[in-house]
Amino acid sequence: MSEPILKVRDLRLDIPVPAGTLHAVRGIDFDVAPGETLCIVGESGSGKSLTSLAVMGLLGSAIRRSAAELSFDGIDLQKASRRQMRALRGNRMAMIFQEPMTSLNPAYTIGDQLAEALRLHRPISKGDALKRAADLLRLVGITAAESRLRQFPHQLSGGLRQRVMIAMALICEPDLLIADEPTTALDVTIQAQILRLLVDLREKLGMALILITHDLGVVGRVADKVAVMYAGELVETGPAEQIFRNPAHPYTRGLLDCIPVPGRITRGQRLGTIPGIVPSLIGRQAGCIFRDRCPEAIPACTGDIPLRELARGHRLRCIHPQGRRIAEEISA
Amino acid sequence: MLGFILKRLGLALLVALTVSFISFSLLYLSGDPATAIAGESANAQDVQAIRELYGFDRPMLVQYFDWLWNALRFDFGQSYYFKLPVADLIADRLGVTMRLGLAAISFALIVAIPLGVVAAMRPNSLIDKLALFLSVAGQAMPSFWFALVLISVFSIKLGLVPASGSTSWRHFILPTVVLGYYAMPAIMRLTRAGMLEVLSSDYIRTARAKGASEGRVMFRHALRNAIIPVVSLAAVQMGFMLGGSIVVESIFALHGAGFLAWESISRNDLPTVQALILVFSMFYIVFTLLADIVNAWLDPRMRAA
Ligand SMILES: Nc1ncnc2c1ncn2[C@@H]1O[C@H](COP(=O)(O)OP(=O)(O)O)[C@@H](O)[C@H]1O
Ligand code: SF4
Numbered sequence: 338m339s340e341p342i343l344k345v346r347d348l349r350l351d352i353p354v355p356a357g358t359l360h361a362v363r364g365i366d367f368d369v370a371p372g373e374t375l376c377i378v379g380e381s382g383s384g385k386s387l388t389s390l391a392v393m394g395l396l397g398s399a400i401r402r403s404a405a406e407l408s409f410d411g412i413d414l415q416k417a418s419r420r421q422m423r424a425l426r427g428n429r430m431a432m433i434f435q436e437p438m439t440s441l442n443p444a445y446t447i448g449d450q451l452a453e454a455l456r457l458h459r460p461i462s463k464g465d466a467l468k469r470a471a472d473l474l475r476l477v478g479i480t481a482a483e484s485r486l487r488q489f490p491h492q493l494s495g496g497l498r499q500r501v502m503i504a505m506a507l508i509c510e511p512d513l514l515i516a517d518e519p520t521t522a523l524d525v526t527i528q529a530q531i532l533r534l535l536v537d538l539r540e541k542l543g544m545a546l547i548l549i550t551h552d553l554g555v556v557g558r559v560a561d562k563v564a565v566m567y568a569g570e571l572v573e574t575g576p577a578e579q580i581f582r583n584p585a586h587p588y589t590r591g592l593l594d595c596i597p598v599p600g601r602i603t604r605g606q607r608l609g610t611i612p613g614i615v616p617s618l619i620g621r622q623a624g625c626i627f628r629d630r631c632p633e634a635i636p637a638c639t640g641d642i643p644l645r646e647l648a649r650g651h652r653l654r655c656i657h658p659q660g661r662r663i664a665e666e667i668s669a
Numbered sequence: 670m671l672g673f674i675l676k677r678l679g680l681a682l683l684v685a686l687t688v689s690f691i692s693f694s695l696l697y698l699s700g701d702p703a704t705a706i707a708g709e710s711a712n713a714q715d716v717q718a719i720r721e722l723y724g725f726d727r728p729m730l731v732q733y734f735d736w737l738w739n740a741l742r743f744d745f746g747q748s749y750y751f752k753l754p755v756a757d758l759i760a761d762r763l764g765v766t767m768r769l770g771l772a773a774i775s776f777a778l779i780v781a782i783p784l785g786v787v788a789a790m791r792p793n794s795l796i797d798k799l800a801l802f803l804s805v806a807g808q809a810m811p812s813f814w815f816a817l818v819l820i821s822v823f824s825i826k827l828g829l830v831p832a833s834g835s836t837s838w839r840h841f842i843l844p845t846v847v848l849g850y851y852a853m854p855a856i857m858r859l860t861r862a863g864m865l866e867v868l869s870s871d872y873i874r875t876a877r878a879k880g881a882s883e884g885r886v887m888f889r890h891a892l893r894n895a896i897i898p899v900v901s902l903a904a905v906q907m908g909f910m911l912g913g914s915i916v917v918e919s920i921f922a923l924h925g926a927g928f929l930a931w932e933s934i935s936r937n938d939l940p941t942v943q944a945l946i947l948v949f950s951m952f953y954i955v956f957t958l959l960a961d962i963v964n965a966w967l968d969p970r971m972r973a974a
C-alpha cells in the first residue's frame with residue numbers, strides 16, 4: 338500500500354455546554370491511503386459525523402479540535418489557514434452527506450451548483466464547466482444529463498439528488514472522498530445502487546474513500562479497513578478481514594453478532610440494540626467507556642485503557658490482552 | 670413563470686375590484702353625501718338639488734359602476750373643498766409621497782438587511798445586541814417624537830438640513846430617516862431570523878464543503894434564500910409608508926398625498942378620501958404583486974404554486 342493520504346492521530350473534539358465540557362470525540366486514530374476504503378462504523382451518536390467534519394475543517398467555531406497529528410498529503414491541517422483549507426475542500430478532499438433532500442441549494446439549478454464546485458477551484462468558463470458537469474452526471478449514472486442541469490433540486494428524487502451530490506463531490510477529482518451515511522435516507526433499492534456506484538467510482542478514480550455506515554453487510558463487501566467507534570472513541574481498528582475474522586473488542590463482537598451469518602445459529606441483536614445506554618460524555622472520563630454494557634468487564638476496566646497494537650495494523654482499546662479468546666482462557 | 674404571473678395578476682385584479690367597491694361604499698357609510706356637500710345651513714330643497722346634480726338619487730350599483738368607469742379614466746370627480754378635480758390634486762401631491770416612500774424603504778433595506786446579516790453571523794455579539802436595541806427603540810419610540818429630536822439636533826442646533834418644505838433633496842433627508850426607521854426593525858429581525866435558519870441548513874454546509882469563501886456562502890447561498898420573506902415584508906411596508914406618511918408629512922410640511930389625506934378626512938372631503946384610498950390600495954396591490962414576482966424569481970419552488 339502507498340503512503341496514507343490522510344493521517345489522524347489522537348483526535349479530540351470538545352464542545353463547551355452549559356453543564357461543562359462535552360468530550361464528544363476522544364482518541365481517534367486512523368489512516369487512509371489512495372485507492373483504499375476505510376469504513377467507520379458505530380451506533381448513531383458515536384461521533385462519526387463530527388470526526389469527518391473535523392477532517393474537512395467544517396466544524397463550527399463552538400467545537401474545539403485538537404490532535405497529535407491531523408495531516409492530509411503531508412499538509413498539517415491544524416496549521417492550515419482558512420484559505421488553505423478552502424483550497425483543499427471540494428478540490429482535493431470532498432464530502433457527501435446523509436441528507437440528500439436538503440443538501441442542495443433550493444435556489445439554484447443543478448448545473449449552477451455543479452459548475453460552481455468546479456469553478457471555485459479551476460479557471461474555467463461557465464460553459465465549459467457545464468459541459469464537464471454533464472459528463473459527471475453521466476458518470477454517476479444520470480441519463481438526460483443536459484436537461485437535468487437546468488432542473489432545480491426540488492424537481493429531483495432523493496436518489497437522484499444523492500447522485501448529484503456525488504457528482505459535485507467528484508467534479509474536481511478529489512484524492513479523498515468522505516461519504517457520511519450516504520444511503521441512510523434513501524429507499525432500500527436505491528441504497529444498493531448508490532453504494533455500488535461509490536465503490537465503482539473509487540476504483541475508477543483511484544481515490545481514498547472513507548465510508549461511514551451503519552450497515553455491517555456493506556462493510557463486509559467494500560471495506561479494506563474498518564474503524565469501530567463507540568461513544569466518541571475508537572475501540573478497534575484494523576484490516577477488514579482481520580476485524581471480521583478476529584473481532585477483539587467486546588463491542589465489535591456485539592455488532593458482528595447482530596448480523597446473521599450463514600451456518601451460525603446465534604441470531605443476534607441489531608446494531609445499536611446491545612443492552613444498556615451510552616454514558617454522558619460531559620466532564621472527565623475515567624476507565625473504559627464501554628464497561629457499563631460490557632459482558633466481560635472486570636474491576637481493572639475502571640483504569641486507563643490505551644489503544645494497543647494487537648497485530649500489524651490491528652489495534653484495540655480493551656484491557657484483555659487478545660480480546661475475548663484470551664479473556665475466556667483467563668476466566669476458565 | 671408566465672402562468673404564475675398571470676395567476677397572481679388575476680388575483681390582484683379581484684382584490685382591486687373589492688377594494689374599489691369598499692372605497693366607493695365609504696361615501697354612504699359616512700351618511701348622506703348630499704347633506705354633507707350642502708353643508709349645515711342648507712335647506713331640504715338645496716340638498717335635493719345637490720342630490721340630483723351629483724346623481725345620488727340613482728341606484729347604488731349604477732353609481733358604483735359609473736364611479737368605477739370614471740376612476741379607470743383617472744376621473745375621480747371634484748373635491749368638495751378645493752373645488753378642483755381630485756385627479757389633479759392627487760397627481761400634484763403623489764410625487765412627494767412616492768419619492769419619500771421609495772427613499773424611506775430603500776434607506777430601511779440598505780441599513781436593516783446588512784445589520785440583520787451581521788447580527789445572524791455573530792449571534793449574541795455586541796453588534797447583534799446593538800441591532801436588537803435599535804429595533805426595540807424603533808418600535809417603542811413615537812415617530813413624531815423621533816422627528817422632533819432629529820429636527821432639533823440636525824436642523825436647529827447643527828443647521829445641516831432644512832426642517833420643513835419639499836423643494837430640494839435635502840428636505841427629504843430627515844423625513845426619510847424617520848419614516849424608514851419605522852420599517853427597519855421588522856426587516857432587520859426577519860433578515861436575522863431568516864439568516865440564522867438558513868445558515869444552519871444542510872446546503873450551507875455543502876457550500877462550505879465545496880470550498881466557497883465565507884462571503885460567497887453568506888451572500889450567494891444564504892442571503893439569497895433568507896431574503897425571500899423580506900421581499901414580501903418590504904412590499905407591505907412600502908404600502909403602509911405611502912398611506913402612513915401622514916404624520917411625517919405634516920411634521921416636515923411635505924405637501925404629499927398623506928398630508929392631503931389628513932386634510933381631506935378632517936374636511937369631510939369624501940371624493941378625495943375615496944380616491945386616495947383607491948390609489949393607495951392600488952399601489953399596495955402592485956407592490957405585493959411585484960413582491961410575488963421577485964419571490965418567484967428568487968425561489969424556484971414558488972413558481973409552481
Ligand atoms: N454542535 C454540537 N453541540 C453539542 N453536541 C453535539 C454537537 N454536534 C454533535 N454533538 C453530539 O456529539 C455526539 C456525536 O455526534 P455525531 O458525530 O453526529 O454522531 P454520529 O454521526 O456518529 O451519529 C452526539 O451525541 C451529538 O449529540
Ligand atoms: S476494557 Fe473492560 S469494559 Fe472495556 S471493553 Fe474491555 S473488557 Fe469490556
Ligand SMILES: [Mg+2]
Binds near residue numbers: 382435517518
Ligand atoms: Mg452522523
